[in-house]
Amino acid sequence: MADVYLQAVLSGLMIGGVYALVAVGLTLIFGVMDIINFAHGEFLMFGMYAAVFGSILLGIDPYISALICLPVFFAIGWATHAGLIRHVVGKGHAIQILLTLGLSLTMQALAQFLFSADFQSLNLSYSAATFDLSGARVSYPRLAAFLISMALCAGLWVFLQRTDTGKALRACAEEHEGSLAVGIDLDRMYKIAFGLGIACVAVAGVVMTPFFYVAPVVGPGFTLVAFVVVVLGGLGNIPGAVFGGLVIGVIESLAALLMPAPSLKHLAVYVLFVLVLLFRPQGLFGRA
Amino acid sequence: MSLRIHPVYAVGLILLLALPLVAYSDGMKAVMPSGLAGSSLMHIFILIFFFAFMGQAWNIIGGFAGQLSIGHAAFFGVGAYVSSILYIHLGISPWLGMIAATGFAALVGAGLGMVSFHYGIKGPFFTLVTVAFTEIVRLILLHWEFVGAANGLLLPYEAEPTFWQFQFTGKEPYYYIALAMMLGSILLVSWIARSRFGYYLHAIRQDEDAAEAVGVPTKRAKIQAIALSAGLAGAGGTFYAQYTQYIVPDDLVIGRISVEILLGAVIGGAGTVMGPIIGAFILIPVGEASRLVFESGGAGGSLTTILQSDAGLGEKFALYLQYLGAGGGGGLAIILYGVILMMVVLVMPGGVLPWLRRKFRSARA
Numbered sequence: 001m002a003d004v005y006l007q008a009v010l011s012g013l014m015i016g017g018v019y020a021l022v023a024v025g026l027t028l029i030f031g032v033m034d035i036i037n038f039a040h041g042e043f044l045m046f047g048m049y050a051a052v053f054g055s056i057l058l059g060i061d062p063y064i065s066a067l068i069c070l071p072v073f074f075a076i077g078w079a080t081h082a083g084l085i086r087h088v089v090g091k092g093h094a095i096q097i098l099l100t101l102g103l104s105l106t107m108q109a110l111a112q113f114l115f116s117a118d119f120q121s122l123n124l125s126y127s128a129a130t131f132d133l134s135g136a137r138v139s140y141p142r143l144a145a146f147l148i149s150m151a152l153c154a155g156l157w158v159f160l161q162r163t164d165t166g167k168a169l170r171a172c173a174e175e176h177e178g179s180l181a182v183g184i185d186l187d188r189m190y191k192i193a194f195g196l197g198i199a200c201v202a203v204a205g206v207v208m209t210p211f212f213y214v215a216p217v218v219g220p221g222f223t224l225v226a227f228v229v230v231v232l233g234g235l236g237n238i239p240g241a242v243f244g245g246l247v248i249g250v251i252e253s254l255a256a257l258l259m260p261a262p263s264l265k266h267l268a269v270y271v272l273f274v275l276v277l278l279f280r281p282q283g284l285f286g287r288a
Numbered sequence: 289m290s291l292r293i294h295p296v297y298a299v300g301l302i303l304l305l306a307l308p309l310v311a312y313s314d315g316m317k318a319v320m321p322s323g324l325a326g327s328s329l330m331h332i333f334i335l336i337f338f339f340a341f342m343g344q345a346w347n348i349i350g351g352f353a354g355q356l357s358i359g360h361a362a363f364f365g366v367g368a369y370v371s372s373i374l375y376i377h378l379g380i381s382p383w384l385g386m387i388a389a390t391g392f393a394a395l396v397g398a399g400l401g402m403v404s405f406h407y408g409i410k411g412p413f414f415t416l417v418t419v420a421f422t423e424i425v426r427l428i429l430l431h432w433e434f435v436g437a438a439n440g441l442l443l444p445y446e447a448e449p450t451f452w453q454f455q456f457t458g459k460e461p462y463y464y465i466a467l468a469m470m471l472g473s474i475l476l477v478s479w480i481a482r483s484r485f486g487y488y489l490h491a492i493r494q495d496e497d498a499a500e501a502v503g504v505p506t507k508r509a510k511i512q513a514i515a516l517s518a519g520l521a522g523a524g525g526t527f528y529a530q531y532t533q534y535i536v537p538d539d540l541v542i543g544r545i546s547v548e549i550l551l552g553a554v555i556g557g558a559g560t561v562m563g564p565i566i567g568a569f570i571l572i573p574v575g576e577a578s579r580l581v582f583e584s585g586g587a588g589g590s591l592t593t594i595l596q597s598d599a600g601l602g603e604k605f606a607l608y609l610q611y612l613g614a615g616g617g618g619g620l621a622i623i624l625y626g627v628i629l630m631m632v633v634l635v636m637p638g639g640v641l642p643w644l645r646r647k648f649r650s651a652r653a
Contacts, residue, residue, distance in 0.1 A: 036412050056595055057595070057601060057604065058601075084630065084634075087634050088633070088634075091637075093356075093411050093412040093415075094354070094356045094411075095633055095637060097356060097358075097412060097415055098356075098554055098629065098633050099629075099630055099633045099634070101358070101547060101629065102626045102627070102628075102629035102630035102633060103626065103630060104626075105547060105622060105625060105626035105629065106622075106623055106626030106627055106630065107626075108619075108622070108626075109619035109620070109621075109622035109623040109625075109626060110619070110623055111619075112616075112617045112618055112619030112622075113612070113615075113616040113617055113618065113619045113620060113623065114612070114616060114617070115591060115617060116590065116591040116592070116616065116617030116618075117617055117618070118590065118591055118592045118617075120592070120595075216617075216619070220543050224419060224420065224423065227416055227419075228420075231413075231416070260431070261431055263427075263430070263431070264427060264431055266423065266427060267424060267427045267428075270420045270423050270424050270427075271424065273416075273420050274417060274420055274421070274424075277407075277409060277413055277416065277417055278403065278404075278407045278409065279407070281409070281413060
């Protein structure tokens with residue numbers, strides 16, 4: 001019996017790592033730019049399609065795709081900021097939400113046009129490969145997704161702490177006018193933040209393709225989970241988002257076991273979300 | 289209270305009242321392109337009235353009170369389920385069911401508002417609560433056997449329906465009911481806009497803290513606004529259930545519907561009386577036209593078949609281009625919706641109607 005729970009916790013941690021990477025992208029964009037990105041999950045969906053078609057048509061392994069997608073989606077994020085998001089920075093949240101909602105709608109419908117509403121999934125030689133860990137089965141591609149996601153979160157953290165650009169980004173997150181006063185190019189920082197955030201979420205999509213299907217409609221679910229994680233960890237808080245991602249992954253996985261139907265696992269997550277919003281809107285580690 | 293009606297709206301109303309009389313005529317069939325006369329023309333106008341009504345419902349909390357809800361699909365779905373269950377299990381006329389749906393959806397809205405506003409949730413956090421709430425309602429409906437779970441509810445078919453069964457053989461009765469609902473919502477909202485309650489909402493939208501400071505009961509006004517808004521959306525749910533005769537959680541209580549409800553209001557002009565109406569009259573025809581022009585419903589074959597064929601890469605690419613040329617997987621109407629929404633947000637942030645008014649005013653001056 002205990003094995004079942006160990007299994008659930010392990011699987012939860014694995015997928016939670018991916019949630020963490022998705023949420024880190026969202027929280028970086030929010031922290032630096034104060035933008036709420038409702039189209040976040042759609043970038044994940046396009047990352048997944050890039051990997052799926054790369055694999056089916058060109059035979060590129062998804063893990064190679066991840067390396068390619070990192071700079072490509074950074075550029076896409078950069079361009080999205082330059083073309084769209086730039087115009088609503090500093091405007092009201094409602095305007096920003098409506099703009100990114102429009103972007104999300106457009107991207108979903110574009111994916112339906114380009115890739116059809118069919119579900120696509122990869123069947124790779126290692127898709128079902130597992131190993132045994134004291135009675136629980138661990139899937140190799142899930143472990144890989146977890147490790148790559150954690151490595152990227154750590155890399156981003158080091159980048160923010162150690163490099164000049166990273167420090168400038170953190171300065172923007174703290175104080176917009178102050179950073180402007182000391183000569184930081186805010187618009188450039190915003191482009192970098194949006195690029196990094198989009199690169200994170202796209203790679204999270206790519207590393208899921210060996211074990212997760214893709215369809216034009218997968219985005220909003222991930223956007224909402226990312227919001228749950230980000231609120232739980234405190235808006236703009238990157239270590240909080242990583243921790244929140246792991247927690248949500250485990251809760252979801254345990255709920256799938258305990259709820260009357262496995263698909264009700266999200267119910268637990270959304271109810272928790274509403275409760276956190278009500279009682280601790282600053283997140284579990286946020287300052288009140 | 290004097291009701292001044294702009295002559296453009298008066299002429300429009302007379303045309304709309306007369307439309308069913310000529311929709312089936314040979315003249316209409318001759319003028320309109322590819323089968324857009326008769327019942328398909330009626331269907332498009334029913335959709336316009338319906339989305340105008342839903343947009344107007346959303347407008348009360350989302351526009352006038354400035355609380356961006358992306359969760360009206362939940363109230364809409366609750367309304368559709370309440371009247372349908374009452375009819376299927378107790379044989380209660382959907383007309384009475386519509387009243388019950390309005391009341392129940394208003395209670396649900398008030399409950400959500402009480403919890404949210406009591407804990408001071410505002411701005412983007414309120415939006416997130418409405419999104420999460422919709423998902424919670426959808427998951428409950430999906431797993432509740434009594435309401436049909438994932439299969440939804442099929443309303444019993446009546447061969448010779450009576451008025452009380454809210455079922456009709458032709459489209460004209462639905463047309464006039466939807467038109468009446470739209471007109472009723474316009475009257476209600478134009479009354480709100482000029483009432484004390486309306487001024488409260490306006491003050492909350494402009495600056496909630498300032499409104500609170502000058503004595504506006506902000507929390508109570510917001511709860512009343514969301515209850516009224518949710519109640520109307522619930523009535524819309526009953527209409528939708530009776531019109532389509534079939535409701536299923538994944539078609540009703542889903543983010544896409546919440547977005548379609550607010551789309552018309554935001555594009556036409558959130559927080560204005562006629563904005564949601566103008567928005568629906570822009571959006572639905574644009575969507576239907578793009579469906580007529582571009583979409584043959586995935587006639588280019590299946591993408592999966594192309595992917596799995598033995599053809600070489602170049603050949604697959606050629607097949608793929610052919611597939612896109614034939615309309616791809618569809619969705620072009622929604623791409624237009626999204627692009628229009630982004631353009632309105634960037635170019636005319638208040639919506640089309642306030643933008644037009646400014647244009648006319650500056651042209652006159």
